[in-house]
Amino acid sequence: MTSFGDLLGPQPTLLPGDDEAESALLNNEDPAAVAAAHPTASIAWAYLAEASLGAGETITAYAFARTGYHRGLDQLRRNGWKGFGPVPYSHEPNRGFLRCVAALAKSAKAIGESDEYARCLDLLEDCDPRAAEALGVS
Structure with a gap:
């Protein structure tokens, strides 16, 4: 059974994470430097997107979030995800990708891109x- 109770659905995708990037961020290293050193780490892009949103830099947040989202999609596919199925928020290494999707939703909503906002909400719902x-996305 999958984590969401669907007996016939795919098993949850659990990303391996990036220990070096995560450690650097937890040690308060500059997220831009972490993203440059670990460009495939969605978590670094999530930090950048969320900081940009907090600073009112919506377009910059959108760009950072989209980068992290695409890096996360690459990782998900390499780990067996077929474009659907659970990506549990409870699994810490999945959170970088999911945080990027949420930041993309928030920035898309802020610039009036309602179709992208809806797609992001649907993706979050499908993932977990x-x-x-x-x-904090509704």
Whole structure:
């Protein structure tokens, strides 16, 4: 059974994470330097996107979030994800990708890109029904 109770659905995708990038961020290293050193680490892009949103830099946040989102999609596919199925928020290494999707949703909404906002909400719901709420996206 998958983590969301679907007996016939795919098993949850659990990303391996990037220990070096995560450690650097937890040690308060500059997220831009971490993203430059670890460009495939969605978590670094999530930090950059969220900081940009907090600073009112919506377009910059959108760009950072989209980069992290695409890097996360690459990782998900390399780990067996077929474009659908659970990507649990409870699994810490998945959060970089999910945080990027949430930041992309927020920045898309802020610039009036309602179709992109809806796609991001749908993706969060498909990945983990609890993710949007946990990430403050409604």
